[in-house]
Amino acid sequence: MNKGLIALACGGLAIGMTEFTMMGILPDIAKDVGMTIPEASNLIALYALGVVVGAPTLVAFTSKYSPKHILLFLMLLFFVFNGLFAFAPDRFTLLVSRFVAGLPHGAFFGVGSVVAARLAKPGKEAQAIAMMFTGMTIANLAGVPLGTYIGHHYTWRITYGVISLLGLLTFVAIWLWMPNFEVNKNNNIRKQISYFTTWQAWLMVAVIAIGTGGLFAWISYIAPMVTEVSKLPADRVPFIMVLVGFGMFVGNILGGKLADTISPSKAAISSFSAMAICLVVVFFTADIPSFAYPMAFITGMISFSIGSPLQMMLITNAKGAETFAAAGGQASFNIGNSLGAYLGAIPIAYGYAYNYPSLIGVVMATFGAILAYVFLVKVVYKNMNR
Structure with a gap:
């Protein structure tokens, strides 16, 4: 199996966990930071807003760089701001870091889809893209239940600390395994x-x-x-x-x-x-x-x-x-x-x-x-x- 696709799947796992684990541990976060559940639900909305804002803007403003370097930058953002979310000392930091953590989501899958298609054998492009999204399905199958368990029985901060480290692991995997495709001159x-x-x-x-x-x-x-x-x-x-x-x-x-x-x-x-x-x-x-x-x-x-x-x-x-x-x-x-x-x-x-x-x-x-x-x-x- 192409190692570049494995690196993209790692990113899908990390992103799937940061998005969907929130639904399972929302009451734990609300209790820990002194929010009501409706107030804490803003963390879900802010992440979604970050995805919508970040998908077109980050892709547009990084278009002059190679796909590998764009993906590295996106996972660096993911690592830093999910880590900041895990250690957020107050509500303001919690809300801002959650919004910014959503920015790389759409851009990663956008760039990743194009890269996966380029890594694929002719006629297998959709299956290569599916390989990238396999990471997100594994997140729903195993990562989210595990993260929810940790959040319930220990603390949600450990869950998001682990998610942040998954972003760092993806960064390393992309650095080591992703081919350095040339920049599209017409971009x-x-x-x-x-x-x-x-x-x-x-x-x-x-x-x-x-x-x-x-x-x-x-x-x-x-x-x-x-x-x-x-x-x-x-x-x-x-x-x-x-x-x-x-x-x-x-x-x-x-x-x-x-x-x-x-x-x-x-x-x-x-x-x-x-x-x-x-x-x-x-x-x-x-x-x-x-x-x-x-x-x-x-x-x-x-x-x-x-x-x-x-x-x-x-x-x-x-x-x-x-x-x-x-x-x-x-x-x-x-x-x-x-x-x-x-x-x-x-x-x-x-x-x-x-x-x-x-x-x-x-x-x-x-x-x-x-x-x-x-x-x-x-x-x-x-x-x-x-």
């Missing part, structure tokens, strides 16, 4: 930014933000759905989340192979369509306890099979601005995260049960499939016929 800020003056770019933003919102409408409320609708004991929730994480691990690999086999756009349409069907099944079987386990795995697998196809759609249809497009895609994923969670809360606010957010997910995933089909017809086929 410049104006050319990168001009990508977002096209309607194709905004169509991709809509595909990702709306379509992947289906995943987050479901997963944001999976714990109360399992306990209140499926009537499983609360101690089964961690096991359910492990099954989701394992499903994401498998789905990520399958998504890469599917994109290389039938094309990224067709793979995206297939994945979004399957996600919609899967969420319909979740809605109608949520009150059957025995169904909670297989549906956690299957839904996680189907939902995460979308990642690599979407990244390939961005890269292959943004000539001259591949890195910027891929980074913007990561910002769009985070918009989908917020949008799915927000819209999924609406039926709950009106008194409906916790399986109803899955119906919101069905609608969002369906629109994702429709928009991906529009992209296939209006962009991909049009470019092929030129």
